[in-house]
Amino acid sequence: MTFLEVDKLSVRLPTGARSEVEAVTSVSLRVERGERVGIVGESGSGKSVTGRAIAGLLPTSPRVKVSGSVRFDGAELIGAPEGDWNEVRARTVGMIFQDPLTFLNPTMKIGAQVREALPPERRLTRQQADDEVQRFLGLAGLSDTAALAMRFPYELSGGMRQRVLIAVAIAKLPELIIADEPTTALDATVQMRVLKTLDESVASLGTSLVLISHDLAVVASMTDRLYVMYAGRVLETGPTNEVLARPRHAYTQALLRSVRSLTDDGVELWSIPPSLRQRFRSEGLDAVDLEETARAT
């Protein structure tokens, strides 16, 4: 059975006192056990919202509307009571967020924040829990973990804080890790190292990974399969190498062209013109249609 199946997921979010927007429209994706999947797209594409919807971490306002299906090992979560979602978040899904400065509680010690993430049914004594905390901090690439656990987030550098977030995510020994732009807020040099740590953690624990990013390079090196999103829809999907080397959807092609224009010499910077964008949105052409088109031809 597929580990994670998302079927026609749609999310409406409030954007003001009286307005709403459909942030995610009929998105379908799947993740097998141990698989690494990337969701790539520009800001505003709905990739973050998708990731949060899978973990049930959308705002709790009653104006948020989610429809479709999210199934872990066949168990449906959309429409399920909040307790079920909490169970999933406590044991199955770990999430790594983007900006480690604001995503860590400034008034709580690092050790306490990691300890909170340990699953309660392990029934650890305080000493055992502390040892586990240090073990996970170490797995996340941090040193001097005993002293570190006693510190507060403000005392750490950006890269260290992101590693703490990684430790928080893996402390529950999850089956799936969702990483939402985990390195965007970091310096370039630190990015590489943190990504490497993420890579190693995922490999050693054997978890599945959903990596959300706008950075094609990040996704290229870390994922097996790729979903390309734009304006709330999945436009293209396939093995990562395939999609990046031989993109089928016009949007993906345009995206790659604009990225390459940044790195090629002597070529003008190219960005996707508004008329083309309009076409992508109004045509509603997405991955499903691509499959059918491919089969038809």
Next chain:
Amino acid sequence: MRSAVLHYAKLLLSSVVLLLVVITILFLLLELAPGDPVQTLVGDIPVSDAFRAQITASFGLDKPLLERYLIYVGNVFTGNLGFSFGTDEPVIDLIFSRIGNTLALALPAFVISTTGAIILGSIAARTRKRWLDGLISGTAVAIFSIPNFWLGLMLIMLFSITLGWLPTQGKSSYGQSGIQLQYLILPVLTLASSELAFKTRIMRSSMIEALGGDYIDTARSKGLSPRRVLWQHGLPNALLPMVTVAGYSLGFIFAGSVLVERVFGWPGMGLLFIDAIERQNNMVVLGVVIVITVTILIVNILTDVVYGLVDPRLRARFARPVRSVA
């Protein structure tokens, strides 16, 4: 550690400077007041020549301006706040004999208003029931808009005169010394009310802010129960600004007792102040102002200390930052 010492040294220094500014302004007001300086200090009641001589000597009233100023400042810092006319009592003794009664009002009012505000503000921020939030917030604005002395009058009219449950004035029955509980209720309630309203609004804002923080997402992602998220993650962050607010509130409660003591005939520092104003016993007036100022300055320093202890970011400021290869 050194930066902590530096920080508090600066705080102490600026407090002393503020006190000096207050004293200077009071001195200038004295100068600006029409009439002869001794008269200003003792009011319109004729006084004995001996008393007049005592004042003149003590405050150097026959000396030039700058010397008078310096003597005045010196007097304040050595605790010589002058003498109350008529009784010839040193002002400072007079004040200290009454300050206890004011504290008996101020401290319970502070505790009630602060704890009440934390509870109500948290409920108002967290609840999904819009009507409950509206009720708490609306009531807070309403109470905040009531003049607290009028509230006192209304409470007296209701509970003392009409219902007869509680006494109308004073701190204890005739002939008894000390403070009796039933006399305490209405004044404390009156004093606490507008502070409670004000702080509830602030706590609500602060809690909304805290619950909108990104770290709440992280907490939820750990599968923690909503209750735990509220208490362990929301509340500590929401309480931080409240520490400062509570500190200022104590200072203002102290000063606000002036009106409440008048309404309830409560023999505290506030009533002393008002009586002195009415009788133009100006040395007492100035003395009270100085004591209030010093109290508020001390409270502000204490608030800063407490805040520094409570906010880890400030504790971290005084520690060496941890750096390692990330």
Next chain:
Amino acid sequence: MTIDQKSSQADQGELEAEVPSSGSSFDPGSAAAGAPSVEIVRTRRRRRADSVWNDFFRKPATVTFLILLVAMVLLSTLGPLFAGDPVATDHPTLTPPSAEYPLGTDQLGRDYLARVLFGGRISLLVGFTVAFLCMTLGLIVGGLAGFFGGIVDAVLVKVAEFFQVIPGIVLALVAAALLGSNFVIIVTILALTMWPGVARIVRAETMRVTQLGYVESARAAGFSSLRILWSDVIPNAMPPVIVATTMTVGRAILVESGLAFLGIGDANRPSWGALLNSAQAYMAAGWWLALFPGLCIFIVVLSVNMLGDSLNDSLNPTIGRVK
């Protein structure tokens, strides 16, 4: 955070944290092309000025309290023209409210309705005058401080700190005791103790607006600093300042009433607070004497505070901010 910042936030009764915005650097064109920007970008929330006013005037709270406030102002300004003589003592003493004397009569046989209406003139006049002075002074000093920084800024911060240490009412009492208690002195003292609060908010807003791009471009275009300040910065900084000014009206009326209650004020033209002072001795015999002036104060201050709150809410909606 400095005490200064915290207090100006406390003044506003609304705390906002500035969280770094987490926009993607990949393609700024997406926003321009109108792609639904759903990534929750967190910046200090501000809405366009016209939508703020639209929202404000549509709220039921605004309409209700605006009507109430206008009614009270009209009653106080025009009412005395139709009411009786507030000082004539030829009516029966201490009669409760009735058809003939809607608010009863006081201990000297004066028509209380007339006294309350006349009292309203003083109370409201003080309140609005002080608020106006505070706003003017606050705009000038706060605007200069926020825009130019430097000495003006440092001095303003110090002055504001000073007025936080000494409670306004205490200072007002001392000054009134020493210098006399006529209308001008009271208004001056109140304005002096309250303007730093407004100035602080003006300063904070000015600093925020100054950092926005178009100030720099206006400067680059060669406009003089004062011109930029007047035509660009101040108008954009206004809404929170208006909120603060409305709150000041309420506070000024409350402090003035308190002072009047303690006997500081013009004896010949008693404001609502002064009426309450005389009413104290007659709490048992004449409940209406204490009820009505206080009720009037309450209604006016409540209306003003509710309006300020409503405006603040339109500026910074808190709906949906809790996760």
